[in-house]
Amino acid sequence: MNTHKYIVLFLVILLGGACSKELKLVSPAFDVQVLQSTVQVGQPVQFDFVGDADIVTFYSGEFGNDYYYSDKDSIISLERLNLSFQNQVRGQGGTAPFCQADQFHVLISSDLDLSNVPAEEQLDKIKSAKWIDLSEKYAWSPLNCSSTNPYIASGVYNIAEHITRNKKSYIAFRYTNRPNTIENGKSAIWRFQALTLSAVSPLGTTVLMTQGNAGWKPFYEGGIASWMANSFDLAASSSAVTMRGPLTTTDTYEMWCLSNPFVITDTNLGHNPGVAVKSFIDKPIQSYSHIYKKAGQYEVVFIAINANKDGKNEVLRKVQITVAP
Secondary structure: OOOHHHHHHHHHHHHHHHHHHHOOOOOEEEEEEEOOOOOEEEOEEEEEEEOOOOEEEEOEEOOOOOOHOOOOOOOOOOOOEEEEEEEEEEEOOOOOOOOOOOOOOEEOOOOOOOOOOOOOHHHHHHOOOOOOOOOOOOOOOOOOOOOOOOOOOEEEEEEEHHHOOOEEEEEEEEEEEEOOEOOOOOEEEEEEEEEEEEEEEEEEEEEEEEEEOOOOOEEEEHHHHHHHHOEEOOOOOOOEEEEEEEOOOOOEEEEEEOOOOOOOEEEEOOOOOEEEEEEOOOOOOOOOEEEOOOOEEEEEEEEEEEEEOEEEEEEEEEEEEEEEE
């Protein structure tokens, strides 16, 4: 009976010692080879494995799967902020060259906030703000005093450098009426339509504003009573905006047409996760394939890990891949 007790005690001590003993952990014997490091868009790239590991994780180097951002935030910044529209000018009477030049301008500002500003003070606030005149960046309808000028496309201009991120920004069209004299000419009718503001980032293109949702609002120098009833018109069907001269023909007056404010911010995508190629429970694998959808240079990273309850050992294997169009 005592002999049995000693045997049981010996087994308990032996097993207890075995459980407390640290398990041996070795670094993965793992490498990656690729037969073809230059491929075409849409052509599979095959990565062949030499050796094995408990866990294998893959980073393609593409946007959203970049090892560089595996442990840091990926901030997506604006690449372009494209503004385009169509414009038209028509004479209000008289013949060429009896029509005013330099009447119509397009501007952008991040230096304006009309919140809680009384209506009677808003134009002064607008005029005192810092504006960037973008007019020379666009094509304009020819000033020939014709009543049949068609709309023309202004072209597309990237206004990103002219706005301040995380602040309200406004698009404005400014119409200036000067005294109707032989020297100045007679004020014309200006229209714009089909405006589009689009943000371009690595995530794609997003339309931020259109002619129809811009919320165009006029601001009159001298007050609305100084202008004709149709000096500002917003077409119900097309949202085209018409701007024309005031009642006076002897003074210089301005009319401003402002969009709703918009705010540009960067996007934080957080850390980039890797793609799980192999886990503990998977059998050893010999290769892995990936297809690139965009041309470029990519740094591929495989992380191979051996792990147990006491810790882990990992190795990184990097491969350069060129993807041609």
